[in-house]
Amino acid sequence: MDRLTLRKSDVQPFLDSLSGDYRVCAPRQIGSSDFVFDDYQSGQEIPFDFVNTLIPPKNLFLQARETLFSIQGTTQPRILERAPEKPMALFGLRSCDASALVFLERFFGERGFEDETVTTRIRHSLRMVLACHTPGPSCFCVCCDGGPSLISGFDLQLTDLGEKLLVEVGSERGRAAVDQRPALFAPASEADHAEKLRQVSAVDQSFERRSYISEGMKRISLARIPDSFWDNCAADCQGCGGCCFVCPTCSCFSVSDQPDGQDYWRRDRWRDACLYEGFTREASGHNPRSRRAERVKRRFFHKLSYQYVETMGRHGCVGCGRCVTTCMGKLGIPDFLARVHDECK
Amino acid sequence: MSANSLYVPQLCPIERIRQETPDTRTYFLSACEIDWSRDYRPGQFVELSVFGVGEAPFCLSQSPTRADSLEVTIRKTGSVTNRLHDYQPGDVVGLRGPFGNCFPFERAQGKNLLFVGGGIGLPPLRALINYVLDHREDYGDVHVFYGARTPSDRVYKNELQTWSRSDQLKLTETVDQADPGWTGHVGVVTKLLRGLEVDPERTMAFTCGPPIMLKFVVAELLALKLAQRNIVTTLERYMKCGVGKCGHCCVGHHYICVDGPVYNFEQISFLPEIP
Ligand SMILES: Cc1cc2nc3c(=O)[nH]c(=O)nc-3n(C[C@H](O)[C@H](O)[C@H](O)COP(=O)(O)OP(=O)(O)OC[C@H]3O[C@@H](n4cnc5c(N)ncnc54)[C@H](O)[C@@H]3O)c2cc1C
Ligand code: SF4
Ligand code: SF4
Ligand code: FES
Secondary structure, rough: OOOEEHHHHHHHHHHHHOOOOEEEEEEEEEEEEEEEEEOOOOOOOOOOOHHHHHHOOOHHHOOOOEEEEEOOOOOOEEEOOOOOOEEEEEEOOOOHHHHHHHHHHHHHOOOOOOHHHHHHHHOEEEEEEEEOOOOOOOOOOOHOOOOOOOOOOOOOEEEEEEOOEEEEEOHHHHHHHHHHOOOEEOOOOHHHHHHHHHHHHHHHHOOOOOOOOHHHHHHHOOOOHHHHHHHHHHHHOOOOHHHOOOHHOOOEEEEEEEEEOOEEEEEEEEEEOOOOOOHHHHOOOOOOOOOOOHHHHHHHHHHOHHHHHHHHOOOOOOOHHHHHHHOOOOOHHHHHHHHHHOOOO | OOOOOOOOOEEEEEEEEEEEOOOOEEEEEEEEOOOOOOOOOOEEEEEEEEEOOOEEEEEEEOOHHHOOOEEEEEEOOOHHHEEEEOOOOOEEEEEEEEEOOOOOOOOOOOOOEEEEEHHHHHHHHHHHHHHOOOOOOOOEEEEEEEEOOOOOOOOOHHHHHHHOOOOOEEEEEEOOOOOOOEEEEEEEHHHHHHOOOOOHHHHEEEEEEOHHHHHHHHHHHHHOOOOOEEEEEOOOOOOOOOOEEEEEEEEEEEEEHHHOOOOEHHOOOOOOOOO
């Protein structure tokens, strides 16, 4: 793998130069301690010491609400398709979120139909992953093969070496981004690489190892969990769907037509959550998942069962820990799996 | 093709509408712009758009061997279907498809076929029945059972009359509540199956209807010693996309819209949540 270095003071010029070809996005601090992924404004300060953004960069690829196409008229309609988009360059996304994008690209391409809106956005994006040196209290990517650094699934991988970043090239697209800007990049030394390896092993040590995670996944896959356990979880779940909305791999959506001015409509898709009661309610009123316990069971089966590993190549959880911070009922993935360990004997 | 063509429907004018029952109509959709109009398989469905409201899934209710226009038979139940009920010939709907797997019409070759439909469960079966009639020599005896609430709730009344006189198949009808002109059976459709003479090794059954009916029909068919894998139905789930993306129809790790909607009861016994 090619290794270079980029001075931190050259990051802004680098991003400025990318903005011709790309819509450039980067994390930005809001309030005292929160970060969001947003359009990069020239000259904006780029954070390097943050755990992760509140909302995953997934939302740039599968938006909370977006228009699939517009319609003029109803019984004699005309369809107005969307204009093509500029590809995105994401600077400073975390390993877990980059792993989630690989997962989503596969998900939206599988089962005989390709959702090109999503797959094209991901495939054409320039993903510049910032490897983690200090995991947050909720992070458990090491248990889910999601991070804290990557060996594939990025265009450029950045490791913080103080004044500069080590830049590893992971794709042709990344190669081109670097090659076109020779003045900004210098070859990396053996010492730079050694420092990265030291960091990788130090970060690895800083995670708490949790053996009950794989144990719980096995129980879920084999349906070796009593119904009473799901009832207990359902009593703590508030049904808010927060865990689904903050998750970098959750992708369920709904579709409906919205009025958009005189004689115009938009067919919008908007993110939906399997924990909502209406998610499976049929037109007859019949609801195959009418009980919250059934919906909670569904969510964890989808995230953690081997059945999905078979079709998707990995678990539906990359260990970002966002659901841990979001859930008020202590049903984030590791908390939930700890309960499986303690309560399902 | 545009980037999001997966969700962009083709425009399709309604050629003709036939009122089947007070709340159910069959729409004949112009097939001229639809390149797959003879290229779908019985059991498949489409996503139909009523613009300004949204989309919903409906099975293609005619056999591809007879599809001069595409047919869907639709009952009024909610927002899309209510608005559609006001549509007239010449009005334009959107169509995406054909989606889903299909009835195992090849595995059924050489077998005697039982069809058991309840109410609005006849449309998907009718696509297969007419397909079988158009490939008559490939199949054994065909016996269609149809149950409706009242005589006026029966769909395809003319076709039922044709079938009742045909020597190509046997039709047995029943209604829950008769009216003065009704000469057929009265009572639930399961009663007609009881004690039926069948060769279980050589028989396949196809059944569609309300969940409660299915439950009793399957029990009767199992009592006739049909194997679970020779009893076939279509599963209905709330569906938004039809292409395995929106997640609504997912059961276990099956996407009913892509892996289904046609399943036999052996497969169903491995699906969670489905009784
Ligand atoms: C594979 C498949 C094949 C199918 N094939 C057929 C077929 O061939 N024929 C057929 O008729 N059906 C078929 N269905 C069922 C059909 O898809 C549903 O009837 C349809 O989705 C209803 O859509 P809708 O928008 O009209 O109802 P929705 O609006 O989605 O209705 C949902 C529920 O909400 C209620 N509701 C709707 N609007 C309101 C409101 N404003 N206020 C209060 N309550 C409201 C309705 O009464 C209903 O109970 C099929 C389903 C599947 C999955
Ligand atoms: S399930 Fe939770 S921890 Fe796993 S990827 Fe989703 S939000 Fe992150
Ligand atoms: S889960 Fe891992 S990759 Fe994601 S922010 Fe935490 S340490 Fe980094
Ligand atoms: S209907 Fe969207 S996944 Fe099946």
